[in-house]
Amino acid sequence: MQKKYSWYSLLKAGLGNQEWDQAIPLSKPKSKYDVIIIGGGGHGLATAYYLAKECGITNVAVLEKGYIGGGNTGRNTTIIRSNYLRDEASSLYEHSMRLWEGLSEDLNFNVMFSQRGVYNLGHTLQDMRDIERRVNANVLNGVDAVVVDHKEIKEQIPIINTSKNARYPIMGASFQARAGVARHDGVAWGFARAASNLGVDIIQNCEVIDIEVEEGRVKGVKTTLGDIMSDRVGCVSAGHSSVVAKMAGLRLPVESHPLQAFVSEAMKPILHTVVMSNAVHGYVSQSDKGDLVIGAGIDGYNSYAQRGSAKIVEHCAAAILELFPIFSRVRMNRQWGGIVDVCPDACPVISPTKIEGLYFNCGWGTGGFKATPGSGNVFAHTIAQDKQHELAVPFHIDRFTSGALIDEHGAAGVAH
Amino acid sequence: MRLKNHKSDYIDQSEALSFIFNNRSYKGYKGDTLASALIANDVLFFARSFKYGRKRGLMGSGVEEPNALVSLEIGGRYTPNLKATEVMLYDGLSAVSSSNPNSLDFRALIKPLHRFMPAGFYYKTFIKQKVWAMVEDSLRALSGFSKAPTEKDEDLYDHIFHHAEVLIVGGGVAGITAALEILNNSKTTRVILVDERAHLGGELFNEFKSDDTAISWHHDSVNKLLEFKNVANSRLKLLSRSTAYAWYDHNYIEVLQTNATGESMVSGNTQVARKVLHKIRTKEVILATGAHERPMLFETNDLANIMLSQSVRRYLNEFGVISGKDVILYGNNDSIYGTAIDIKDNEINCKVIDVRASGSESEIVLKAKKLGIEVLQGYAVLKAHGTNLVKGIEISKVEMQGKKWKLSGSSKKLNCDLLASSGGFNPVVHLDCHCGAKTFFDEDSQAFLPQKERKNRQVCGSISAIGFWKDAVIDAKK
Amino acid sequence: MFLIDCPYCKESRDQNEFSPAGEAFIARPQNPEELSDDEWADYVFYRTNHKGDHWEQWVHTNGCRKFFLVKRSTISHEILEVAAFGEVTSENKS
Ligand SMILES: Cc1cc2nc3c(=O)[nH]c(=O)nc-3n(C[C@H](O)[C@H](O)[C@H](O)COP(=O)(O)OP(=O)(O)OC[C@H]3O[C@@H](n4cnc5c(N)ncnc54)[C@H](O)[C@@H]3O)c2cc1C
Numbered sequence A: 001m002q003k004k005y006s007w008y009s010l011l012k013a014g015l016g017n018q019e020w021d022q023a024i025p026l027s028k029p030k031s032k033y034d035v036i037i038i039g040g041g042g043h044g045l046a047t048a049y050y051l052a053k054e055c056g057i058t059n060v061a062v063l064e065k066g067y068i069g070g071g072n073t074g075r076n077t078t079i080i081r082s083n084y085l086r087d088e089a090s091s092l093y094e095h096s097m098r099l100w101e102g103l104s105e106d107l108n109f110n111v112m113f114s115q116r117g118v119y120n121l122g123h124t125l126q127d128m129r130d131i132e133r134r135v136n137a138n139v140l141n142g143v144d145a146v147v148v149d150h151k152e153i154k155e156q157i158p159i160i161n162t163s164k165n166a167r168y169p170i171m172g173a174s175f176q177a178r179a180g181v182a183r184h185d186g187v188a189w190g191f192a193r194a195a196s197n198l199g200v201d202i203i204q205n206c207e208v209i210d211i212e213v214e215e216g217r218v219k220g221v222k223t224t225l226g227d228i229m230s231d232r233v234g235c236v237s238a239g240h241s242s243v244v245a246k247m248a249g250l251r252l253p254v255e256s257h258p259l260q261a262f263v264s265e266a267m268k269p270i271l272h273t274v275v276m277s278n279a280v281h282g283y284v285s286q287s288d289k290g291d292l293v294i295g296a297g298i299d300g301y302n303s304y305a306q307r308g309s310a311k312i313v314e315h316c317a318a319a320i321l322e323l324f325p326i327f328s329r330v331r332m333n334r335q336w337g338g339i340v341d342v343c344p345d346a347c348p349v350i351s352p353t354k355i356e357g358l359y360f361n362c363g364w365g366t367g368g369f370k371a372t373p374g375s376g377n378v379f380a381h382t383i384a385q386d387k388q389h390e391l392a393v394p395f396h397i398d399r400f401t402s403g404a405l406i407d408e409h410g411a412a413g414v415a416h
Numbered sequence B: 001m002r003l004k005n006h007k008s009d010y011i012d013q014s015e016a017l018s019f020i021f022n023n024r025s026y027k028g029y030k031g032d033t034l035a036s037a038l039i040a041n042d043v044l045f046f047a048r049s050f051k052y053g054r055k056r057g058l059m060g061s062g063v064e065e066p067n068a069l070v071s072l073e074i075g076g077r078y079t080p081n082l083k084a085t086e087v088m089l090y091d092g093l094s095a096v097s098s099s100n101p102n103s104l105d106f107r108a109l110i111k112p113l114h115r116f117m118p119a120g121f122y123y124k125t126f127i128k129q130k131v132w133a134m135v136e137d138s139l140r141a142l143s144g145f146s147k148a149p150t151e152k153d154e155d156l157y158d159h160i161f162h163h164a165e166v167l168i169v170g171g172g173v174a175g176i177t178a179a180l181e182i183l184n185n186s187k188t189t190r191v192i193l194v195d196e197r198a199h200l201g202g203e204l205f206n207e208f209k210s211d212d213t214a215i216s217w218h219h220d221s222v223n224k225l226l227e228f229k230n231v232a233n234s235r236l237k238l239l240s241r242s243t244a245y246a247w248y249d250h251n252y253i254e255v256l257q258t259n260a261t262g263e264s265m266v267s268g269n270t271q272v273a274r275k276v277l278h279k280i281r282t283k284e285v286i287l288a289t290g291a292h293e294r295p296m297l298f299e300t301n302d303l304a305n306i307m308l309s310q311s312v313r314r315y316l317n318e319f320g321v322i323s324g325k326d327v328i329l330y331g332n333n334d335s336i337y338g339t340a341i342d343i344k345d346n347e348i349n350c351k352v353i354d355v356r357a358s359g360s361e362s363e364i365v366l367k368a369k370k371l372g373i374e375v376l377q378g379y380a381v382l383k384a385h386g387t388n389l390v391k392g393i394e395i396s397k398v399e400m401q402g403k404k405w406k407l408s409g410s411s412k413k414l415n416c417d418l419l420a421s422s423g424g425f426n427p428v429v430h431l432d433c434h435c436g437a438k439t440f441f442d443e444d445s446q447a448f449l450p451q452k453e454r455k456n457r458q459v460c461g462s463i464s465a466i467g468f469w470k471d472a473v474i475d476a477k478k
Numbered sequence C: 001m002f003l004i005d006c007p008y009c010k011e012s013r014d015q016n017e018f019s020p021a022g023e024a025f026i027a028r029p030q031n032p033e034e035l036s037d038d039e040w041a042d043y044v045f046y047r048t049n050h051k052g053d054h055w056e057q058w059v060h061t062n063g064c065r066k067f068f069l070v071k072r073s074t075i076s077h078e079i080l081e082v083a084a085f086g087e088v089t090s091e092n093k094s
C-alpha cells in the first residue's frame, strides 16, 4: 500500500501490487470533538487542515451534508487572483496567494495551481481609471499588477477582438501574472486527504440539522447521523450560511443567489490565460483538459435551488462571443449553478458571534475559491485562539454595525 | 459495406454525394449520416482514445456515440467536436477526425507503462509547483479533441418564441401517439413536437423489416399529424433535427434546431439561419425521450467494431449499411434477437450469445432459432481479441449462483468481425432532472426511471422502461 | 425562467420583464433617531434569506413599472402567491 505521493511510490506501486491507500478514509462520527466544522467545501476542509497542522488541534470533524466539494467548491470557475482594491482585502487574498504557491507540496497532492495570469478588461475610460487606481493600490500593497493597453492584450491573446468597432471596445486591462486557476475538486480532495492524514474525521452524508446552545455557549450539533458534542463549532457552509445561522437563532448580513457557469467540449489549447470583463460580464479560461470554462453573473433573486435563469447564461455567452468571436461554433457541454452567499460589501465574514464558541466563515459570494487556503488558515487560528487572526480582524461581523465596510464591489464586480 | 437490394425510405440512392474524410474522398447518398456513409465505404476507424491513443470505431448511431468525434469544414465554417453519427451528409462535406486514427500516435507507446499511471496520476505527480509550471503546457498540448476554431463564424443564427399548452419531447412511437391523442381530444390545445432526428419515428424503423403493422402504423400516424399541421392556424408545430437541451423553471424549455442542409451551411443559402433557438413556454411537458442502450462489459471491449446492438440494427434498416460479415450478438435481453433476425434476413452470418440460461424463451428467441440462427444460451463474453479491430472473442459458460455470476467449464474462442451488444436500456431521464426532479432505481427494469409524479409533466414510452412499441402506444394514450 | 403574474397588469409574463427587488416586509423604522446601531445594521444589512416559502418584492420593469409582492419557494422556485402592496402585510401574510 502506498500512502505518500511521489515518483518513488508510483514506481514501487507499479512494480508491486499497484495498490494505494484509500486517499480519504470514510469516517463515522464520534460522540465528541474539540472542534466541529460544518461544511465540507474547500474552506471547511482547509480550516480543518490548518487546525491540525498549525494549531495542534487534531480531534476535529468536518461534517458535510452531501459529498466533499459538492457545493461551490466543485462548481466554480477556479479563478485565483489577489489584486483587490482595499488594503484589508488585498492582504487577505495575497496571504492566500502565497499559500497557493506552495500548496501542492504542502498537501503532497498536485492541485494543479496554474499561474497563467489574469486579465481584467477595461472597456470605457472610467473602467481604465478604476483599473489604474486598483493597480496602483496593488503595487503599494506588494501585489504584482500592471496596466496593459489594448495592443499588448492583442499581442498576448491574438484571438481576442480588440476592434474599435466592437460594441464594447477593449481599451486595456489590469494584468496579474501570478494569478491563474487550479483544479477545483483536487483542492477539496487534497485538503481532505492531508487533513485526514493528520487525524481529522471527514464525515460525508451528515447534515447538521440543529445547533445546541446553552446559556450563550455552543454545546454541539444535531445531525442526520446523531448528536455530536463540541464546544467549538465553525460554520463554513457558503450558500447555506443563513440556514445554519438560524439553527443558533442568528441572522446574517448575507443573501443566497444562484450563480451559473458552463464548459465547452475539450479542444486543443487556444487560450493560455484567464480573461474577465466586468462590462460585458463574463470570464473565461481553458482548462488543462481543453474545455473552455465560462462563468456568468448571479440572478437577482434569492434561491437555494442550484439553478438560475436562462437569460443569464444567454447574456454571458453573448459576452464571451463579443470578446472571442471565434468561439461561436464551439459547443457547450455542461452547465450548472451554485448557491453563493453574498455580503453587502462583497467581502466575507470571518468572525466570532454573539454565541460563545460559534464562529462563522461566510459571505465569500461569487469569489471565494481563490481564498480557500487563506480563508481556512485565518479561520483555523481564529477558532483555535478564540481571537481573530490578524488578517481576519477587519472581516468581523460587527463591521455592519460600526459601518466600517470594506467595499470591494469594484474589484469583485464580476462574479468570479 | 452498403447492402445491395436494400430498400429504405430514407436513403435516396438516386442522389450520390461526394465528401472528404481524413483527406480521402468517398461517396454517399442523401439521407446518410457521415457515420453511415463511412460504414458504407468500409471506413472503420474514426478517432483515437484520449489517453493511450487507441484506435476507436463507432459504437452508436446517434447522440449516444462516444468515439466518432470529427471536425467539419475549414475557416469561418470550421466546427469542432461533432459526432459523425449526428452530421447529415451533404455534397462537398469535408471532415477530419478529432484525433487522426491513421497517422502515427506516440501515445500508443506509453500503453505498456500503464502500471505506473494509476487513477489520479496527475494528483500524485509534478507536486513541486516549479516542476508543474514547467510541464503543464506540454501536457495541455496532449489533451483536448479537435483543434479550436481560428476564424469568425460566417453563418447566421436566429431565435423564436413559442407558446403552447403541450410540448412533447421525442417523436418516436410514444411522442407521436401522445400528440395525436391530444390533438384529437381537444379543439384548442396547441402542441409542439420536437425530435432530434430528421424524421419522426424514432426507433420504430427497426421494426419495419419484421413487422408490417409498424410500417402502416407509422405511415398513418405521420399522415394524421401532417393533416393537423397543414391547415391554416395549425395547432401543431413539428420541429425536427431539434434537441430540447434545457428545461428551466415554470416550464420554459429551450430547443436548438439545426438547419435542414446540415451542420454546415456550405451548400445552403447563407441568408438562412444555421441554427434556430426555439424558446418555448408551455403548460405541460410530455417526455417521450426513449432510452439509450447500454453495452455489455468485458475485457478489451473498446476495440473497433464492438457496437451497440440497436445501433447496428439502425444502420442496417435505416441506412442499409453494416460494418461486418461475421456478426455476433451478445446481450442479456431479447432485443439482440431482433437485430439478429434482421441481419440474417440480409444473408449475413450471425450468432447470438445470451447470458441468460435456456428455458422460458420468448417468441422472438424461438423465432430466431427457427430461422437457423445459432444461439448460445448461458454464455458470457470474457474478452475480445484483435489489435485494433475485433477479430474474435473468448466465451465461457456462466451460471448465476446466489447473486453472483460464476464461470463454469473452460472457455472457447469464436471468430467474428463485428460484435453488437445490449446490456439493457437506460431511459433518457436527463431533461427531467434539470428542474429538480429526482430519479429512482427500478429493480424490474434495472434502470433509473423518472420520478413518478411531477406537476405539469408526464412521461410515456421507453423512458419509463416500456420496451415493445405497441405497449408504448398504449402507454402514450393514457 | 419564471412566469410571473403581475397583480396590476393581471397578466402572466416572462421573467425578462421583471426585476427582483429584495426581501419583503422590511419596515422602515418609525423613529430613526431612536434606533441603536444594532437595529440600524439589522434594518440595512441583515436579511432573513429564508430557505422555503419566501415573501419578496419584484418590479414590473418592462411593463407597468410597479412594485409588488411575491411569495415564492426558494427551494423549488414555485410561485405560490402574488399581491399588490397593502393586499398582504407582514401581519396578515400566509
Ligand atoms: C458558478 C460559480 C463560479 C465561481 N467562480 C469563482 C472563481 O472563478 N473564483 C473564485 O475565487 N470563486 C468563485 N466562485 C465562488 C467560490 O466557489 C466559493 O466562494 C467557494 O468555493 C466557497 O467555498 P466553501 O467551501 O465556503 O463553500 P462550498 O464549497 O459551497 O462548501 C459548503 C459546504 O457546506 C455544506 N453544508 C451546507 N449546509 C450544511 C449542513 N447543514 N450540514 C452539513 N453540511 C452543510 C454544503 O453541502 C457544501 O458542501 C464561484 C462560485 C460559483 C457558484
Ligand SMILES: [Zn+2]
Pocket (backbone or CB within 6 Å): C006, C007, C008, C009, C010, C060, C063, C064, C065, C066
Ligand atoms: Zn405590471
